[in-house]
Amino acid sequence: MATDGQPAPARRQVLLGGGAAAAAAVLAPPASSSAASSARRAGLPRLDGDRLRRWARDTWTSLVAMTDEETGLPADGVEASLAARTRSGYTSPTNIGGYLWSAVAAREIGVLGADECTARVRRTLTTVMDLPHHVPSGMLYNWYDEADGTVVTTWPDSGERVVPFLSSVDNGWFGAALHVVRTAVPDVRDLADPLVRRLRWDAFYDPGASRPGGLLHGGFYDSPPPEGAAVSRGNHLGTGDDVWLTDHHYDTHVSESRIAGYLGLVRGQVPSDWYFAPWRTFPAGCDWSWQQAEPLGRTRTYDGAEVFEGAYAYRGMRVVPGWGGSMFEELMPDVFVPEARWGRRSWGVNHPAHVRAQREHGLEEAGYGYWGFSPASNPFGGYREYGVDAIGMNPGGYFSDVEGTDVDPGVAGCRAATAPAPTFGDGVVTPHASFLAMAYEPREAQANLVGLEDELGAYGDGGFLDAVAVRSGTLARRHLSLDQSMCLGALGNVLGDDVLRRAFGTPDVQRALRPVMGQEVFGARLS
Template sequence: MNRLHRLLVAAVALTAACAATTEPVEADQWQAAAADDTVVVDPTAHLTDGQIGFLREVAARTWRLLSGPGVDPVTSLPLASVLLAGDPANTVELAPATPDQQYTNPSLIGNYLTAIVAAKDLGLETSDKAQAEAAAVLAQIQKLAKYDGFLFRWYSTTTGQAIESPRGRPIKNGYVSTVDNGWLAQGMLTAAQAFPALAGGFQALLDAMRWDFLYNATENVLYNGYQVGQGYSDSTYDNLYSGPRIADYLAIGSGKVPGALWWGLARTPPADHRQRQVPEGLNRTYTDPQDGKQYTIFEGHYVYDRIKFVPTFNGSLYQALAPAMVVPEQAIAPQSLGMNNRNTALAHGAYGQLGARTPVWGWSAATSPTGAQRYTNYGATELAINQGEVPDDVTTPSAAFLALPIIPEPAFANITQLIAKFPLIYNQYGLLDAVEARTGTLAPRFMAIGQTAIMMAVDNAVNHDRLQGYFAASPYAKPLFPYLSMERYSIHGLVGPG
């Protein structure tokens, strides 16, 4: 038995032991956990040494993929996905990257930088090695084609050339995606704080990003993006509680967009808006810390299993929780965003038992395990704003991991249940992207967006939310944090009698 096989056997044994001693949370316990104002601000204190050791092993395997087969050795750019060469197994073979996989985008580049920092924090790389890896990414970003300091949506990982689509030709007039550049900016900001020797290079790139260019001052929101040669997208980012809030954070933090952007974002859509529930709540008026004006906000909520929460569009945990991996929402906004992160994660757990009726929970966009294996929007259907089709038949491990720093004990129980129920989802490179929970069918590939999310979540879970500290220590925190700390959402307590 070789060393790798011994590690696999030991990890599976530990997982089985954890699953045997940590039962999934019962439905009424989800309610109980949401009944008071307690928000976890130090997840590490809620995990045992054995659980922390297991999570570190997961991170080590995940980093083995991200830092090896998951990155192009020439450009140092992360690949969007890595396919298996055969069926899922305890030890898998990877397929060589084809042109269909040799692309990346700004979100992946930014999150890969953050994963490098997490690898340093977790002791998976020495500080010098991690800095060298971040420096290689920095050098490549400096060479990539840009528009007003922003990256375009897609790039070839083999040449670094901007391309028109993931499998497309070189672009003539590219598209600037606001949310993708938000995730890029957070990665550069995190790396600048973690590696002071590189701060000047990253800061120059951050300074060049003209967030005012993407700001719709008339509606007080950010545009979804800008198509060079054609103009702004028709859509804007109107909802606060979604993954694109990372771009709002960076725009306000940069000082190039007024903080009043905060009040242009809806907590829930208006009651007359087409949506899955009619939100309840109340109006509150706040005084803006920058311009001194008063803004009245409808702080609405949805309800599931008596738990009140501000919803995401597709009932996605990535949209809900990913920004909280790098911005300390639990500590800075415990009465609003931090509590909503908790309630959303708890509602996902309750939905797994009462709605989807699956043995595990955690829904986000992921690879379909069947058919053409397309990347598909999955969500907790009844928790979504979207009245259209929101399938809940596929669970993604990265969503389960994102809940770890938010609700550590039930999230860890869910993760161990996931691996115990579907053991071939876990191999020497970490966890495959998705599982069809009712049939056990696994998606035979890894997605960089999910792998980087797992690295972020584990770093926070085992290192006292250390990853969040880099943003908190940056100059972007001072203009932003007063907005995060002001509000008290209408999500406190439970709805109705027990």
């Protein structure tokens, strides 16, 4: 996430070397936890394929309910009734991408026939080919009417004006889906390939940003922006008119935005220097003591780039944090890019550590009885960002409960702790976080989801409801397209032999990404 106070756009084989064991010892669970982990897992049932396939089938039902039959565009959300009249009335590049990869996952699991999968993907791509877009970059606007494909200029519920915006991260998820379907659904390559070729990721890449190596803008407007927007006129493409680029950049590495950078690397439109530019944590010291916690680590050099390999201490682990400590930031890109395999000493250690941290927060630290915290519908209305405050850099926090309980351990010698061990309230758990976690703690994630369905009733005809406040039992009785597509995408990898990772991680993708991420050691020791 950007750290200058600007909001992100709305809906928003490795050579291990001698340091691998040391890195694992720093970030991985302590050795003494191995027996406890084995004992815990021994008490959990093995994966229930029938239940998982039912979850997949019902989740796909919700995505079909969101989708306009003529355009093939999915709405941003639908109420739990699945009635067409309750669709949101708008969609985004992320939603469109999610529907495309969900069709592939549903086919692989056996929920959707091959012919229907191809027909649905082709219908959607045919519509997308003709959607209004920014021609020089090929990028899609952030909001369209799913019924007719027009650009949304007023919100359907409030009538408020919308200035068309082009988001790097939202286009990133659409681009990821294109890479999946062009491989997994060969009969649509005649549509997918031209769309892939027209996307210019360098439209977002700012080589002169505040970090050596350059950063990605949040996005840009191609017409005058809303009054007060923090933007600068410019054009990174060298063609077309200048646009209004956001002043905020994505400057933290554990972020969903890295998918756009990956795509830029694959296309040769963003240099490999970008990978090492975003912060792992902010630096140590009192000048940076406003961040959530004191980072531990040291500086390492990769391809001439100096990187402070910081991490936060949390319950016997060192975790490289995201901006808000949410499961989405950590794990959504991993649904497509096999980060844990290609970056064994970095993502291969941090992903399981993050999942463990989320589980221990929910079950032990906060005592909710459930876990999995990520942006989702607020059970009490609207939308809200949830996360584990202690593993997010944001001092304002993505909180795990309704009350917004802050964790503040302070920074020794710089600022006093104000809330090192608070009492938590009504925790808000979202099912998509558990589905993402299933790649690393499958039995624990399944057990958590079984409880959400059987004990809390957070389930309906369209699969899991978007979120539940676990102590009050208050349910967010709706489905969001992005969240449902995360559930189905993750299930596709679990039940379909990594179908999305295989489809995305083609040889050209591997050549571009694996050598870069394979170098890094997250959370390096101080000595």
